[in-house]
Amino acid sequence: MSEKPLSDRQKSIMSYIQAYVADHGRPPTIREIGSAVDISSTSVVNYNLTKLKEKGLLERDADVSRGLRLTSQVGKAVGSVQTAVTEAIANLVRVPLLGHIVAGEPIEVGHDSFAVYDEEDAIEVSTTMLPGRTDDLFALRVSGYSMIDAMVNDGDIVIMRQDNSARNGDMVAVWLSDDTTTLKYFFHEGDxxxxxxxxxxxxxxxxxPGEVQVQGKVMLVLRQTAH
Amino acid sequence: MSEKPLSDRQKSIMSYIQAYVADHGRPPTIREIGSAVDISSTSVVNYNLTKLKEKGLLERDADVSRGLRLTSQVGKAVGSVQTAVTEAIANLVRVPLLGHIVAGEPIEVGHDSFAVYDEEDAIEVSTTMLPGRTDDLFALRVSGYSMIDAMVNDGDIVIMRQDNSARNGDMVAVWLSDDTTTLKYFFHEGDxxxxxxxxxxxxxxxxxPGEVQVQGKVMLVLRQTAH
DNA sequence: CTTGACACCGAACAACTGTTCTTGTATACT
DNA sequence: AGTATACAAGAACAGTTGTTCGGTGTCAAG
Structure with missing residues (x-):
């Protein structure tokens, strides 16, 4: 391929794009690049961008504003923003609060991933309280007093793991054939x-076994008594 | 501040921006958002973006194409689905697990400050679950089934705030003159x-009033059903 | 009923932005 | 000298894009 070295202009264009993306979270425009690298004409910037694209250093989307993107190869050197995100391996999980659990209705888990953004709609819990994976967890708020035999009150929050199987001793949310949802400890006992x-x-x-449908495994029950 | 929940539109706008940035490496335009979320008018998108900005979920650069950026808070939620993590230490409290709460005994809170350092003897909880100060909190593990009338089971953990006074509606741990300790909602009613x-x-x-002694205010009840 | 807020729509504007065309310069090769 | 190629400048064009403004419908408070 073209193994020619980058010109000074092309080098500074690359480093400018890199810095710009890190700063602003979006690619720069042709004219922004031009004024930064001291090129008066947009066509020259365009020309050099085409060259850089040929060298495989960036990708371009035609007819789209800010339609340029550093190649993944280059992206690794940049990533300050994104790596800061992933390296925060912490012990706090945001569990999406997906809805309510009511006696007469099945649990519907629509998995609106965007619901996590809603401040009210997520519960933060320490991972030390939740063994195992934390990405298939969801939370439900209990409505009504139908679960008092499960020691769960109105307003309590149950954090569950999506799991259709259950082992002996697990506390699970089950949907019975009489159209009620309850929380019970699960035991296989003969047939x-x-x-x-x-x-x-x-x-x-x-x-x-045919009468029960396991909706999920209860990991944690939370009850806030002060607000 | 604005504690209103996000509308469906705003939620889907957020998730679209998130997906778009992940896909294209740049933020979407107002019109791209509009057609994705099925909004015919750019002004409505602009209106909702302003709302989202007020809620602190994104930042905007005026007069700049694709001049929007998800807040760092949200960015963390993006990475994997819900393994959103915040500053870890900042939002986590270590609540010392000072002992057991049993029906027949008073709660003794000697505040052994060194107990906090014992790994096994502390509960980590998100500060978002615990309003107010976090330095006068302590946790107790419930022994026995004497608190089932308080919807608290054997093995549950109650997180309390040291407080000898109580206001109406508080759930408190009280020591009664018949030498029992219970958890009840507290109400002054006449004399x-x-x-x-x-x-x-x-x-x-x-x-x-002379027969009860308030030992603390119950802030949170935790029940781990999986280990 | 009126008022005001809230959410929304449609249209129009001005500025922004990628593209293209023409022209010019320097270097290398024939 | 002639030619091809790489690099650059400026201008003009058309489509894109953020912004603004008048207007509509809803809903609850006064």
């Missing part, structure tokens, strides 16, 4: 399933 | 005090 309420004074129920 | 169980099916009890 039946024992659903044990968290409240030790209450009796378990036994159901056929 | 008596009404202690209301969290479980709505249970009846309140009325006691004289």
């Amino acid at each position: 039946k399933i024992r659903l044990q309420p968290a409240n030790p004074t209450m009796e378990p129920i036994y159901v056929d | 008596k005090i009404r202690l209301q169980p969290a479980n709505p099916t249970m009846e309140p009890i009325y006691v004289d």
Whole structure:
């Protein structure tokens, strides 16, 4: 390919683009490049950008404002913004609060990924409280007093992991065939399933495997009593 | 400030910007947003972008094409789906786990300051869950099933604030003169005090002010159901 | 009923922006 | 000298883009 060295102009164009993206989060325009590198004509900038594209250092989208992009190869040297994001391996997770859990309705998990942006719609929890992966978690607010046998109150927040299987001893959210959703401890027992309420004074129920549908595994129950 | 939730439009605008930046390496234009979110008028997009800016979710550079930028706060939520992490230490509190709360014993809060340093003996919680000061908090693990009328189970963790006074509606840990410790909602009612169980099916009890001693205010109840 | 806020629409404007065309200079090769 | 190539400048054009402004409908407060 073209193994010619970059001209001084092309070098400074590259470093300017790099710095500009890091600063502003968007590529510069041709004229911005021109004034920065001291080129009076847009066509010259355009010319050099074409050259740089031929050298594989950047990509261009035709007829689009700011339609240029550093090649991934170059991008690695830049990334100050993005790496700062990923390197923050911290112990706080934002769990999206996807809706409510009500006795008579199934849990609907629409996974609106953008709902996370809503301040009200996310719960921050320390990862030390949540074993395992943290990216398939979601939270639901409990409505009503139908879960008191699960020791869960109106207004409580349950953090669950999306999981359709369940192992013995797990606390799961199940949708029963009588159209109720409850939280129970799950046990295989012969050819039946024992659903044990968290409240030790209450009796378990036994159901056929076909009658229950596991909606998710309860990882954590939160109750804020002060606001 | 503006604590209103985001409208559906604003949510999808946010998610579109996020996806667009990830795809193209540059922010979208107002019209691109409009056609993606099905808004015919550029002014409406502009209107909503201004709203989002007021909520602190993005920044805008005036008179600049593609002059918008997601706030760093949001940027962190982007990386993987929900593994959004914030400054970790800034938003995390280590609450010392000072002991157990048992029905027949008073809570002793010796504030062993060295206990905080013990890894096993602290609970990490996001500050967003705990309003107010965070330095007078402590945690207790519940032993036994004597608090089921307070919807608190064996093994649950209660995070409390040291506070000998209580206002109406607070959930408090009280030591009664019959040598039992319970968690109840606290209400002054005439010259008596009404202690209301969290479980709505249970009846309140009325006691004289001299018979109760408020040990602390319950801020948060945590229950880990998976380990 | 009126008022005002809020959310929205459509249209028009001015500025911005990528593209293209013409011209010019310097260097290398024939 | 003639020619091809790389590099550069300026101007003009058309499409893009942020901004603004008048107007509409809704909804709750007065």
